[in-house]
Amino acid sequence: MVHLRLVETSMEFKPDQAAQKQDFRLILVDLAKSRDKQLFMQLYDYFAPRLKSFLVRKGANEELAEELVQETLLSVWRKTASYDPAKATASTWIFRIARNLWIDRLRKEKPDMLSPLNSYPEAGYTPSMAACDSGRLKDALGALPQQQAQLVYKVYYEGKSHREIAEDMDMPIGSVKSGLRLAFDKLRVRIGGES
Amino acid sequence: MNCNHHPDDSTLLSYGACSLPDALSMVVACHLAVCDHCHDKVADAEQIGFGLMEQEPVKSISKRSRDSMLAMLDEPVAEVCSETPIISDDLSDGDIPAPLRPMIGQWFSDLHWRTMAPGMKQFILPASQGKLRLLKIAPGTFMPSHGHSGSELTLVLKGSYSDELGRFSLGDVADVDPDMSHQPVADTHEGCICLIATDGPLRFKGLVPRLLQPFFQL
Numbered sequence A: 001m002v003h004l005r006l007v008e009t010s011m012e013f014k015p016d017q018a019a020q021k022q023d024f025r026l027i028l029v030d031l032a033k034s035r036d037k038q039l040f041m042q043l044y045d046y047f048a049p050r051l052k053s054f055l056v057r058k059g060a061n062e063e064l065a066e067e068l069v070q071e072t073l074l075s076v077w078r079k080t081a082s083y084d085p086a087k088a089t090a091s092t093w094i095f096r097i098a099r100n101l102w103i104d105r106l107r108k109e110k111p112d113m114l115s116p117l118n119s120y121p122e123a124g125y126t127p128s129m130a131a132c133d134s135g136r137l138k139d140a141l142g143a144l145p146q147q148q149a150q151l152v153y154k155v156y157y158e159g160k161s162h163r164e165i166a167e168d169m170d171m172p173i174g175s176v177k178s179g180l181r182l183a184f185d186k187l188r189v190r191i192g193g194e195s
Numbered sequence B: 001m002n003c004n005h006h007p008d009d010s011t012l013l014s015y016g017a018c019s020l021p022d023a024l025s026m027v028v029a030c031h032l033a034v035c036d037h038c039h040d041k042v043a044d045a046e047q048i049g050f051g052l053m054e055q056e057p058v059k060s061i062s063k064r065s066r067d068s069m070l071a072m073l074d075e076p077v078a079e080v081c082s083e084t085p086i087i088s089d090d091l092s093d094g095d096i097p098a099p100l101r102p103m104i105g106q107w108f109s110d111l112h113w114r115t116m117a118p119g120m121k122q123f124i125l126p127a128s129q130g131k132l133r134l135l136k137i138a139p140g141t142f143m144p145s146h147g148h149s150g151s152e153l154t155l156v157l158k159g160s161y162s163d164e165l166g167r168f169s170l171g172d173v174a175d176v177d178p179d180m181s182h183q184p185v186a187d188t189h190e191g192c193i194c195l196i197a198t199d200g201p202l203r204f205k206g207l208v209p210r211l212l213q214p215f216f217q218l
Ligand SMILES: [Zn+2]
Pocket: B003, B005, B006, B007, B031, B035, B036, B037, B038, B039
């Protein structure tokens, strides 16, 4: 039985990615009990460079990005007990901490900035695709019709609003919205959520 | 709360991706405070984003940072008291939604409403991207029919209104397609308060100009 499941898994994921994914969830759970520093540093070595890249993309300079990476991962180390593997993948949980620290930083620099961003829901709710693997995600994105993939790219990688995308791609806002709607639907279905 | 009208999925996707202009984000945040259904979709949108970012090319971390991380693991956790004042989100303590309270307090009746037209008052909120306002419409009052050049989100905070798209009550969001013009009318005896965000023509690119942009020009 165990053997069969392993075979299924390796058909669905690239084996190394699947293994890695499993590990990080388990590592977080393990860390809460073991407080094993060497184990934590494995997590650090994987996430720190990715978080830094994420923060630089958001607009942080190298130095600030690295500072926030430290803050994020220290907070991970201290909060492992509150991690619930049923509610979020390790990366979602960790990236969310980084995102919130980044928004906090923005608000400190500009205290009266209207920042509903601090109203992002905290981890009290369950994404429908808690088990999603980022390799599958990339495949799902690749399977979208080209225009929809482009719309998703502009939202996530370029941070553009619907109106800006409409201008960029010379199409009505209504079409931008319907394209994104369809793409979101397909991504959720392919990755295991419901539409 | 059971809402009948939700933000469009494309709006929730952009919110989860941190790409919605902040005026529009505030409307979504106020809706999320009462709608679990949309919460879950935003969670999915976030997860997609983090999953994609995880696969991006990485940036190397200095050895000094790695070493100092190791050292910090042994530090005792200082008891920090939260810097942000605790703002009540209890509905008996005010009628303004929790995400807006840090800016304007607890009660709509304490705001300095400005009369726009007979039966219509407004209160402008600052936003760095897009425009955000509260609108109070007396019972039976029609808003002027309008369309828009960008996105528009309207959230009902008190009473209800009807327009060509249907009836909107407490917690409902109208995510209006810009090609559509509509003419809302407050349709109950108590009148209607709405939070309205529009993605105006003015929007700065890049983080620094956004931070420097002065408040505000309505
Ligand atoms: Zn909703």
